[in-house]
Amino acid sequence: MKLNFSTVLGSALVTTGFVSMMAASAVAAPTAGTCSITDVLLGNTPATACEGAFEGNDTGAQSTLLGDLNGGMFSSFVDAGTTWTLGAKSDDAGSWLLAENGTTDSNKPYNGEWNLLNAISGGTFVLSLKSNTYYSAYLFQGIDFATTGLEGLFNTIGVAVNKGRGQDLSHASIFVASGGPIVDPTPVPEPATLLGLAVVGGGLSLRRRKSASC
Numbered sequence: 001m002k003l004n005f006s007t008v009l010g011s012a013l014v015t016t017g018f019v020s021m022m023a024a025s026a027v028a029a030p031t032a033g034t035c036s037i038t039d040v041l042l043g044n045t046p047a048t049a050c051e052g053a054f055e056g057n058d059t060g061a062q063s064t065l066l067g068d069l070n071g072g073m074f075s076s077f078v079d080a081g082t083t084w085t086l087g088a089k090s091d092d093a094g095s096w097l098l099a100e101n102g103t104t105d106s107n108k109p110y111n112g113e114w115n116l117l118n119a120i121s122g123g124t125f126v127l128s129l130k131s132n133t134y135y136s137a138y139l140f141q142g143i144d145f146a147t148t149g150l151e152g153l154f155n156t157i158g159v160a161v162n163k164g165r166g167q168d169l170s171h172a173s174i175f176v177a178s179g180g181p182i183v184d185p186t187p188v189p190e191p192a193t194l195l196g197l198a199v200v201g202g203g204l205s206l207r208r209r210k211s212a213s214c
Contacts, residue, residue: 030167035136035158040114040127042140043148047127049077052136053159058128059086059173065128065137069175074139078124078177087125087176090114099129099154099172109157110166116174119145126175131167132160137175 035050051073057063069084088097099114114127123143128135136159156166 028162030132030134030160030162032134033136033156033158033161033166035138037138039136039156039158040129040138040152040154042143042150042152045140045143045148047138048141049074049139050136050158053134054136055134058130058135058137059089065135066175069126069137073137074126077139077141082124082177084126084175084177087120087174089171089173091171097172097174099169101169102153108165109155110168111153111155112169113151114154114172115151117150119150120174120176122177124177126177127154128173128175129154129156129159130170130173131156132170134160 032053090099096117102112
C-alpha cells in the first residue's frame, strides 16, 4: 500500500508530540519544602526562626507576607510594637541585598551566597527566599554585624524541592523591623548561686553592723 508523504509526516508529528507530552508528565513538579533555621546563615549564625514554605509570592500586589509579618508572624520573638517594611530585593537594580545561586551538585541541596551592602540598625530582619512558586521566611534577631559580618550562605531545600534537591533561587527579599526585640526576663539563679548570694549578703550586713558599733 502506498502511503502519502503528508500522512506519514503528520503521523510522525503526532507521535512525537505524544512522546514529548509523556516525557513532560514524567518530570515531577517541585513541591514545597519545610524550612529550617540552618537553611540560612549570616557568617556562622543561623536564623533565629523560620516559617514556610508558602505557595505564592513573597512581594508584590498578590503577596501576603508583609501582612503576615505585621499580623503577628514571629510574634514569639519580637514585641507587639514591631512593624515591618520591605527593605530590598536581590533582583532590583542597585539593591543593597545581593543573592545568587551556587552549586548544582545533584547530591546536595541547592546552595548559594547572599550578602548585605550595609548593616541594619537594630539587627532584626527577615530574609525571604523565593524559589519556583514557593517562599520561606527566615527571622534574624538582634544581630551583631561586627561579629557575623555581612555575608552568608543559603540553601533552598526549605523552600522548593524536586527529587530531594532545592531549586534555583528566584530572588531574596529582606524585611526590616522597627521596634525592639523582646527583652528576656532576668534568669533565675540556681540554688547554689542563691546560697552564695545569701552568704555574701549576710557578710555585708555583718560588716555594716560592726562599722556602725565602732
